[in-house]
Amino acid sequence: ALLTITTQHLTPCLPQYPLLQTIYTLHFGPLSHLSGPRLWAATRLPFLLSLMRGRITHDLAALHRRHGPIVRITPDEVSFTDPSAWSDILQPKPGGRHFTKHPSWYGPLPGLPPGLVLATSPDQHAAMRRYLSPAFSARALRAQEPVIRAYVDLLLTRLRGLAGAEVDVVPWFNYLTFDIVGDLGFGRSFGCLESSAYHAWIALILDTSKAIVFVGSARFYPYLFAALMWLVPEKALKAQREHTQYVVDCIERRLGMEGERPDMLGQVVGKEKKGKGKGLDVLGLSSLFQEVVIAGSETTAMALSAAVSLLVQDEEKMGVLVREVRGGEITADATRELPYLNAVLQETLRVAPPFPWLPSRVVPEGGGTVCGVWLPGGTAVSIPIAAMHKSPASFHDSEGFHPERWLPEAATDPESPFYNDKRNASQPFILGPRQCIGINTAWMEMRLTMAKVLWTFDIAAPSDKSKLVKFDMLRSLMLLEKKPIPVMLKLREFKNG
Ligand code: HEM
Structure with missing residues (x-):
């Protein structure tokens, strides 16, 4: 009782005495009973340094290996690799209580209203999601299939010109997914496959996703944030203005187009024309669609590049897949x-x-329980997706590449080494109201592209095996780092008879 009274009286004074605050945080605070490295629990700096060095997924995986599925990683943040964290953190609680997105990571970008990804208020997000969801419905997806197929065919045409040699697949899958998201988003391709080059806007987008990590880290230190904003070079600000203007121009051009088109903006514009929209101005639409382009391009391209890279390292698995896709028609x-x-x-x-690391959510006022641990309101909670996916507690040979663990028989045959896998630990699109809205589009793009590419080409590892990418070595800021993935690309030979 004496300790409680003393704590209650001392807590408001602590910020003036950093040493006392650190002692309180480590030994008496509400998270002091949780396991984790002392230095990380005492100050947020080791976490932010790890993040900015691109080492966060490796460091968190190592901390979880050492301390278990629940680790305190900053004075006020706890990280989880137990699969029940997915629903405990991401599904709304009775009474509509949400663990909201952390305002440091998800605050709006300077000069723009928040779109769907960056909205932190659940009500604002739900309204925006309802607004955009017809563009991702099953009906919309059916209308989008021919658009996706046309770009995959264009990719095949371009790759045919390169066959017979070593080809880095990374830019090609990026050209593909940017052209698709441009067309599906605003009815306008970025022309990357045609020109075999990134559109100038795309380089800026890739930098933006890195900038989010730096800006978010600085937001934890208000003075540093103000200084950083003051130090941003005029060139970068000009590039940002041009970036927004480019999207505004695309949107205005699309608003002026007549007739029905299957693109996502068209769905939203249709609502606005019928007076049933949210009355978003061009800047609001620009914010929304910039996010869709960022979220929908790099992610799918990375998944396709990774699939090819992992398959060329295992000829047997590549063989099984090639036989399967060459055995029938290729439609969605x-x-x-x-x-x-x-x-x-x-x-x-x-x-x-x-997305190897999911930025944190905040426990609502009144507190909440995650993986059986009660946490006070305001605690940050996060899921290191890559570490969760590779946890040996959830998957047999968790570091290995075994598509077999996802075959239906793995879950029913007690003899299968993957029978006891906790498959629900793997949630690359996350769960709940903030689940990826483009999940079905992504699946359609990935399936059609992989099937058509493997139907058309024989793909093998480069002769110099040292060029093969090891995914567990890749750094990550918001997204997984890009490295060249060279493969030997040969046009498939049709045997007579
Ligand atoms: C393999 C491909 C993809 C993966 C792994 C992926 C993963 C994710 C993840 C993890 C989130 C949650 C991010 C967060 O809460 O911070 C997310 C959100 C989102 N994704 Fe995807 N995504 C993929 C493809 C796509 C595609 C193709 C589109 C659109 C064409 C898209 C559009 C979005 C949007 C708009 C959100 C925000 C949803 C919301 O907050 O309501 N994504 N995605």
Whole structure:
């Protein structure tokens, strides 16, 4: 009782005495009973340094190996690799209580209203999601299939010109997914496949996803944030203005187009024209669609590049997949039913999740329980997706690439080494109201692209095996780092008879 009274009286004074505050945080605070490295629990700096060095997924995986599934990683943040964290953190609680997105990571970008990804208020997010969801409905997806197929065919045409040599697949999958998201988003391709080059805007987008990590880290230190904003060079600000203007121009051009088109902006514009929209101005739409382009391009491209890289390192698995995709027609409906193709993609997203680290959520006022641990309101909670996906407590040979663990028989045959896998630990698109809205689009793109590429080409590892990418070595800021993935690309030979 004496300790409680003393604590209550001393807590408000602590910020003036950093040493006392650190002692309180480590030994008496509400998270002091949790396991974790002392230095990380005492100050946020080791976490932020690890993040900025791109080492966060490795460091968190190592901390979880040492301290278990629940680790205190800053004075006020706890990280989880127990699968029940997915629903405990991401599904709304009775009474509509949400663990909201942390305002440091998800605050709006300077000069723009928040879109869907960056909205932190659950009500604002739900309204925006309802607004955008017809663009991602099953009906919309059916209308989008021919658009996706046309770009995959264009990719095949371009790759045919390179066949017979070593080809780095990374830029090609990026050109593909940017052209698709441009067309599906605003009815306008970025022309990357045509020009074999990134559109200038895309380089800026890739830098933006890195900038989010630096800006978010600085937001924890208000003076540093103010200084950083003051130090941003005029060149970068100009690039940001041009970036927004480019999207505004695309949107205005699309608003002026007549007739029905299957693109996502078209769905939203249709609502606005019927007076049933949210009355978003061009800047609001620009914010929304910039996010869709960032979230929908790099992620899918990374998954495709990773799948090819993992397959060329295992000829047997590549053989099984090639036989499967060459055995029937290649449409969205047909590829949805191909068990090995789906298993390969599931396993790729487990081993190399394009979003390897999910920025934190905040426990609501009044507190909440995650994985059986009660946490006070305001505590930050996070899921290191890559570490969760590779936890040996959830998966047999968790570091290995085994599409077989996703085949239906693995879950029913007690003899299978993967029978006891906790498959629900792997959630590359996350769960709940903030689940990826583009999940079905992503699956359609990945299945059609993989099937058509492997139907057309024989793909093998480069002769110099040292060029093969090891995904567990890749750094990550918000997204997984890009490294060249060279493969030997040969046009498939049709044998007579
Ligand atoms: C393999 C491909 C993809 C993966 C692994 C992926 C993963 C994710 C994840 C983990 C989130 C949650 C991010 C967060 O809460 O911070 C997310 C959100 C989102 N994704 Fe995806 N994504 C993929 C493809 C796509 C595609 C193709 C689109 C659109 C064409 C898309 C659009 C979005 C949007 C708009 C959100 C925000 C949803 C919301 O907050 O309501 N994603 N995605």
